[in-house]
Amino acid sequence: MSTAGIDTAWDNPLRDARDRRLPRIAGPSGLVIFGVTGDLSRKKLMPAVYDLANRGLLPPGFSLVGFARRDWEDQDFAQVVHDAVREHARTPFREEVWQQLAEGMRFIPGDFDDDTAFKQLRDAVEELDHSRGTGGNFAFYLSVPPKFFPKVVEQLKKHGLANAPDGSWRRGVIEKPFGHDLSSAQELNAIVHDVFEPDQVFRIDHYLGKETVQNILALRFANQMFEPIWNRSYVDHVQITMAEDIGIGGRAGYYDGIGSARDVIQNHLLQLMALTAMEEPASFDAASLLAEKLKVFKAVKLPEDLGRHTVRAQYAGAWQGGEKVRGYLEEDGIDPSSTTDTYAAVRLNVDNRRWAGVPFYLRTGKRLGRRVTEIAVVFQRAPHSPFDSTATEELGANAIVIRVQPDEGVTVRFGSKVPGTSMEIRDVTMDFAYGESFTESSPEAYERLILDVLLGDANLFPRHQEVEESWRILDPIEEYWARHGRPAQYASGSWGPEEADEMLAQDGRSWRRP
Amino acid sequence: MKIDLTDTTASKINKALVQGRRAIGTPAVGMVLTMVIVTDEENAYDSIKAAEEASHEHPSRTLVVIKRHARTPRERTQSRLDAEVRVGSEAGTGETVILRTYGEVSEHADSVVLPLLLPDAPVVVWWPVDAPQHPVKDPLGALAQRRITDMYAVERPLQALEARVKSYAPGDTDLAWTRLTPWRSMLAAALDQARTPIVSAAVESEADNPSAELLARWLEARLNVSVARVETAGPVVTAVRLGTDNGEVVIDRPEGPLATLSLPGQPSRTLALKVRPTSELIAEELRRLDADEMYAIALRGEGTKETPSHV
Numbered sequence: 001m002s003t004a005g006i007d008t009a010w011d012n013p014l015r016d017a018r019d020r021r022l023p024r025i026a027g028p029s030g031l032v033i034f035g036v037t038g039d040l041s042r043k044k045l046m047p048a049v050y051d052l053a054n055r056g057l058l059p060p061g062f063s064l065v066g067f068a069r070r071d072w073e074d075q076d077f078a079q080v081v082h083d084a085v086r087e088h089a090r091t092p093f094r095e096e097v098w099q100q101l102a103e104g105m106r107f108i109p110g111d112f113d114d115d116t117a118f119k120q121l122r123d124a125v126e127e128l129d130h131s132r133g134t135g136g137n138f139a140f141y142l143s144v145p146p147k148f149f150p151k152v153v154e155q156l157k158k159h160g161l162a163n164a165p166d167g168s169w170r171r172g173v174i175e176k177p178f179g180h181d182l183s184s185a186q187e188l189n190a191i192v193h194d195v196f197e198p199d200q201v202f203r204i205d206h207y208l209g210k211e212t213v214q215n216i217l218a219l220r221f222a223n224q225m226f227e228p229i230w231n232r233s234y235v236d237h238v239q240i241t242m243a244e245d246i247g248i249g250g251r252a253g254y255y256d257g258i259g260s261a262r263d264v265i266q267n268h269l270l271q272l273m274a275l276t277a278m279e280e281p282a283s284f285d286a287a288s289l290l291a292e293k294l295k296v297f298k299a300v301k302l303p304e305d306l307g308r309h310t311v312r313a314q315y316a317g318a319w320q321g322g323e324k325v326r327g328y329l330e331e332d333g334i335d336p337s338s339t340t341d342t343y344a345a346v347r348l349n350v351d352n353r354r355w356a357g358v359p360f361y362l363r364t365g366k367r368l369g370r371r372v373t374e375i376a377v378v379f380q381r382a383p384h385s386p387f388d389s390t391a392t393e394e395l396g397a398n399a400i401v402i403r404v405q406p407d408e409g410v411t412v413r414f415g416s417k418v419p420g421t422s423m424e425i426r427d428v429t430m431d432f433a434y435g436e437s438f439t440e441s442s443p444e445a446y447e448r449l450i451l452d453v454l455l456g457d458a459n460l461f462p463r464h465q466e467v468e469e470s471w472r473i474l475d476p477i478e479e480y481w482a483r484h485g486r487p488a489q490y491a492s493g494s495w496g497p498e499e500a501d502e503m504l505a506q507d508g509r510s511w512r513r514p
Numbered sequence: 515m516k517i518d519l520t521d522t523t524a525s526k527i528n529k530a531l532v533q534g535r536r537a538i539g540t541p542a543v544g545m546v547l548t549m550v551i552v553t554d555e556e557n558a559y560d561s562i563k564a565a566e567e568a569s570h571e572h573p574s575r576t577l578v579v580i581k582r583h584a585r586t587p588r589e590r591t592q593s594r595l596d597a598e599v600r601v602g603s604e605a606g607t608g609e610t611v612i613l614r615t616y617g618e619v620s621e622h623a624d625s626v627v628l629p630l631l632l633p634d635a636p637v638v639v640w641w642p643v644d645a646p647q648h649p650v651k652d653p654l655g656a657l658a659q660r661r662i663t664d665m666y667a668v669e670r671p672l673q674a675l676e677a678r679v680k681s682y683a684p685g686d687t688d689l690a691w692t693r694l695t696p697w698r699s700m701l702a703a704a705l706d707q708a709r710t711p712i713v714s715a716a717v718e719s720e721a722d723n724p725s726a727e728l729l730a731r732w733l734e735a736r737l738n739v740s741v742a743r744v745e746t747a748g749p750v751v752t753a754v755r756l757g758t759d760n761g762e763v764v765i766d767r768p769e770g771p772l773a774t775l776s777l778p779g780q781p782s783r784t785l786a787l788k789v790r791p792t793s794e795l796i797a798e799e800l801r802r803l804d805a806d807e808m809y810a811i812a813l814r815g816e817g818t819k820e821t822p823s824h825v
Contacts, residue, residue: 010709013736014702019808021695021798025703053786056696059703060775061783096771096786103784133707133780 026454028059029137030104030128032121034112034152035144036066037080040175044206045143046081047088048446053101054091055443057451061132063104065124067117070109077107090444104132112144112151118159125161136168139202139453145254146177149188153195162195172196173453175204176267178464180258181478182471189464198464202453207268207373208460209445212408216275216375217284219402219410226400227280229379231354236397237507238276238360239376240269241514242404243368247315247325247492248342252333261312261344261474264364268373270297270470271462272404273360276375277350286458290465297469299352306480308506312341313488313497315367320493325367327492341487342366345500346477347507359507363500367492372514373404387423394426399512409433517599524629527597527611531630534601534609545608547800548632550639551578552623552654560792561642562610567793572800573607575632579654580612581620593617595626624653631657636803640796643667650683660803662796664689665724675724679813684805690724691809692795693750696787697729697765700775701754704763708777714757715741720748729754731815732808750789 015022031049033041052058066077082102086093106124110117128134140161142152153172156162164170172192179185192201207213220227229235242264248255255263274293281288303309317327329336343365350360379398392415401411410432418424443451452460481487490497495513504510515537517530549569551561558580565576584590598612611630615623631637638660639649645663646652655661665688668674678688705712715733719726729751730741737756746752749769756763761778771788 012702012705013712013738014698014705014733016736016808019698020802021692021806021808022699022702025699025706028707056699056786059707060700060785061707061781094771094786094788096784096788099772100784100786131781132783133777135707 023055023057024451024455025057026059026062026451027137028061028133028135029139029454030063030065030125030132030134031139031141031450031454032065032067032125033141033143034067034148035142036077036107037068037070038143041143042080042084043088044444044446045141045450046084047090048444048450050081050085050089050097050101051091051444051447052451054089054094054097055447058101058454060100061104061134062101063106063128063132063134064101065106065108065121065128067108067110067121069111070107072107072109074105074107078102078105081105104128112148112155115155115159118155118161122159122161136165137170137454139171139173141173143175146179146188149174150191153192157195169200169456170196171200171202171453171456173202173204177258177262178203178267178467179471180262181475182468185464185467185471189467193464199458201464202449202458202461203463203467204446204449205267205271205462206445206449207404208271208462209447209449210404210408212402212404212410213272213275214460215410216272216402221280230377232356232358234379235355235358236378236380237358237509238273239378239512240272240276240360240362240374241376241512242268242364242373243371243495243514244364244366245321245368245371245493247367248328248331248334252331256334256338256340259312259341259344260364260366261341261346261478265344265346265362266470266474267462267467269362269364270473271466272373272375273348273362274466276377276402277355277360279354284459286461286463289459290463293466294469295352296350297466297473299350299355300473301349301351302473302476303347303349306477307484309347309503310477310480311343311345311488311497311500311503312481313343313365313490313499314338314340315342315365315492316489318491318493320367321370325492327489328366339481339486341481343368343487343490343496343500345496345503347503348473361504361509361511363496363511365490365496369493369495369513371406374514375402375404376400376512376514377402378509378512387425391423392425394424396427401512407433515600515602519597519599521594522597523595524626527599527613527626527630530597530599531601531609531611534599538602545573545575545632545635547572547574547636547638547803548630549574549576549800550627550637550654550658551576551642552639552644553578553580553642554644555580555582557642558612561640562612564792564796565640566610568796568800569607571797574800575608575630576610577627577630578610578612579623579627580614581623582614582616584616590617593619595619622653624657627654628657636660638662638800638803640799642792647677648681649686650681659685660799661686662689662799663687666690666693671722671724672727675727675813682810682813684807684810687799687806687809688724688728689792689795689799691728691806691812692798693725693790694729694732695798696790697751697754698732700765700773700785700787701733701756704765704775704777705756707780708756708758708763710758710760710778712737712739712756712758712763715739716744716753716755717741717751718744718746718753718755719751721745723748723750726751728812732812734815735811 108121274296278292281292314328345363348360377400395415399413412430415425416428488497488499594616596614600610637658639658640662649655649661665671717730753766764776767773773785773787776782
C-alpha cells in the first residue's frame with residue numbers, strides 16, 4: 001500500500017484496529033475529473049462520488065472539480081451532477097448529503113490546450129485548499145479519449161498541478177485503453193510517468209472493483225477445500241468468458257480498428273486469468289499481488305499454431321432475443337471491408353508447475369446470447385467409475401464456476417443420483433449467490449475504486465508492468481490475425497462462430513453455455 | 515407464502531419450512547445467520563420490518579418470539595405455541611417464523627428456538643424492548659454469538675447503562691452504540707485532519723441520552739481527558755467539542771441532519787449526520803459478529819484518569 005505523502009507520525013487516538021465499525025474514510029482530498037460531461041462520468045463517477053458521501057466515506061470538505069469544454073458556472077455543473085446522481089446513484093437521494101457535497105463543487109470551462117483554463121484550475125485547487133481544507137491532496141481522473149492523455153498530463157505538469165506540495169499527494173487516474181499494443185502502451189506509460197510517480201498512477205479496470213473478483217482470492221486462499229485441487233492434477237481446463245449482448249452502439253469511431261481482443265482480453269480477461277492462476281501472494285499488499293500476477297503473465301505461452309488455436313469473428317445480422325439487429329459491417333460508421341473482431345477466442349497455456357498442460361480458453365464477444373462474465377474451472381473426469389456407463393451417461397465434468405456478472409456468485413457442478421430405483425447419475429449445481437440480496441447495498445465497483453484512489457490503496461489497480469506484459473501476450477496474436485485471412489461471421493444472438501466450437505473440439509472439449 | 519400453524523411444535527414448524535421452500539421452488543437459500551427477535555406484540559411489526567430490510571444485506575432466517583398473555587385465568591394455565599411461517603417474497607430474502615407462546619412454554623422459548631436455528635450459522639438475538647438484565651445468562655441470549663439490546667427503549671437509560679456495564683459479556687452490543695458510528699467516524703476523520711493532541715472535551719446532548727454518555731466515555735477512554743457532559747434541548751446528541759492548544763474541533767448539529775465541522779485554522783464545513791432508521795442499525799450490527807471490544811471499552815470508560823470533574 002502506498003502511503004506516500006501521509007505523515008505517519010500522527011497517531012490518531014480515536015482510531016484503533018479493534019474498532020472495526022469505523023469505516024476507512026479517505027483523508028482530506030479532492031477529485032478533478034477531466035471530460036466530466038462524458039457518459040462514464042455521468043453514469044458512474046458522479047453517482048459513485050455521491051454514494052461514497054452518502055455512506056459517510058468521504059472526508060469532510062471533499063471537493064469535486066469538473067473540467068470540460070462547456071460554458072458553465074459552478075452552479076450549472078452542480079445541476080448536472082445533481083441530475084446524474086438522481087438518475088444513477090444506488091443509494092437514496094438525501095438533501096443533506098447533497099448539500100455537503102455541493103459546497104465543494106467547482107467547474108473549470110476550457111480546452112485541454114487552453115493555458116488560462118489550467119491556470120484557473122490551479123487557482124481553484126489552491127482556493128479549495130484554503131476554503132475546504134483539502135490539504136493539497138488531489139486526484140486527477142482522466143475520463144477522456146487516450147489521444148488527449150499526453151496533452152492533459154503535459155498541461156498538468158506545466159502548471160505545476162502534478163507536483164504535490166510537501167506532505168500531500170497528487171495522483172493520476174486513467175481508464176482503458178492503455179495503448180493498443182506494447183509500444184503504444186510503453187509510450188503512454190512514459191508520458192504519464194513523466195508527470196506522476198509510477199506508484200501514484202491508478203489504472204482503472206472496473207472488473208477488479210467487483211466483489212466477486214475480490215472473492216476469487218477469498219475463495220482460493222481463505223479456504224482449504226479448493227486449493228488442493230486447483231492444479232493440473234485435477235483441473236482439465238479453464239474457460240473465461242465475457243459476453244455482451246449489445247453491439248458497438250455509437251462507439252464505431254473508437255471500436256473499429258481496436259476490436260474485442262484489445263478491448264477486453266488484454267485487460268479484463270487476462271486479469272481474471274491471473275487471479276485464477278496465480279500462486280498465493282505473501283500478503284495482500286499491492287506489491288505482492290503484482291509480483292504473483294506478473295509471474296503468471298510471464299509464464300503464459302502462446303500456442304505454436306495460432307491459426308488453429310485462436311479465432312476471431314464479426315457478428316452478422318440476425319434475430320437476437322426477439323429483435324432484428326444489423327451485422328457489424330452494416331453498422332453506421334463501419335467500413336464494410338473492416339477486419340476488426342467483435343468476437344475473439346484464444347487458447348493460452350501457463351507453463352509452470354501448477355498449470356502445465358492445462359489450457360486456458362479466453363473468449364469475448366459482442367452480440368452474444370446474453371450478457372455474462374464467468375470463470376469456469378472444469379475438472380477432469382473421475383479416473384475410475386464403479387458405475388456402468390449407462391448410469392453415468394448424462395454426467396459431465398465437475399466444475400467450479402465463478403459468476404462475475406450479472407448474477408454474482410459461485411456455482412459448483414457435480415453429479416448426483418437421480419431419485420428412483422435405477423442408478424442414474426446426472427449433473428446438478430450448488431449455488432452460492434451474492435444474489436440481488438448482498439449486492440443491493442454493496443458498493444458499486446467504481447465506488448470502491450475511487451475510494452481506494454483517495455486512500456492510496458493500489459491493490460485493485462493493474463500496474464504498468466502488468467499492462468505491458470498483457471500486450472506482450474496479445475501482440476503476436478493480433479499480428480498473426482493482421483496477416484492471415486479475415487474474421488469469421490457469427491449470427492447475432494448466438495454463442496459465437498462455428499470456428500470457435502471447432503477450436504475446442506479439436507482438443508476434445510467444448511464451450512460451456514454460460 | 516404463509517403457513518399458519520396452531521398449537522404446534524418445533525418439528526412441525528421445521529416441516530412447514532421445508533414445505534414452504536419446496537412450494538416456491540427454491541430448495542436452498544444462502545442464508546448466513548439466524549436472527550432471533552424477542553419482543554411483544556406491540557413492537558413486533560416494526561421489528562420484523564427492520565429485520566426484513568436488513569435481510570437484504572444479510573439473508574437470514576428470522577425467528578420472532580412473542581410472549582402472549584392470556585386473558586382468563588383458565589387459559590393462563592394452558593400452554594400453547596402458535597406459529598406463522600413465511601417464506602419467499604413475504605419474508606425479505608430469507609425466511610421468517612413468528613412464534614407466539616402462551617402459558618408455560620413462554621418460559622421455555624429456547625426449547626422452541628433451538629431446533630429451528632440454521633445449522634452452523636451464527637445466531638443473533640435482538641431485544642427491541644424489555645431486554646433481560648443479564649443478556650448472556652438469558653436462555654435465548656445464551657444461544658447467540660451476538661446479543662443486541664437498545665437503551666433507547668427503557669424508562670431510565672442511564673441506569674440501564676450501568677446494568678449493561680455490570681453484565682457485559684463479549685458479544686453484547688447496544689443500538690445506542692450503533693447510532694454513534696457516524697459521529698465517531700466523523701470525529702476520527704476530523705482528528706485525521708487536525709493532527710494535534712486533545713486537551714479537553716465536551717459532549718452536548720439532550721438529558722439522559724445513553725448514546726451521549728457512551729460517546730463521552732469512549733472519548734474519555736481514547737483521549738485520556740475528562741469529558742464534560744453538557745445538557746441541551748436536543749434532539750439526541752447535538753455537539754462534540756474537542757479542545758486543542760490551537761483552538762477547538764467542533765462538530766455541531768443543532769437540528770436536522772446537517773452538521774457543521776470546524777477545525778482550528780480551517781474553514782468550517784457542512785457534514786451530513788442523519789439519524790438512521792432501525793433497519794440500517796441492524797444491518798450494521800450484522801456486518802461483524804465477533805465481540806465488539808470497543809463497545810466494552812466505551813461502556814466501562816476504561817483509560818479514564820478520574821471521574822469527570824464538572825457537570
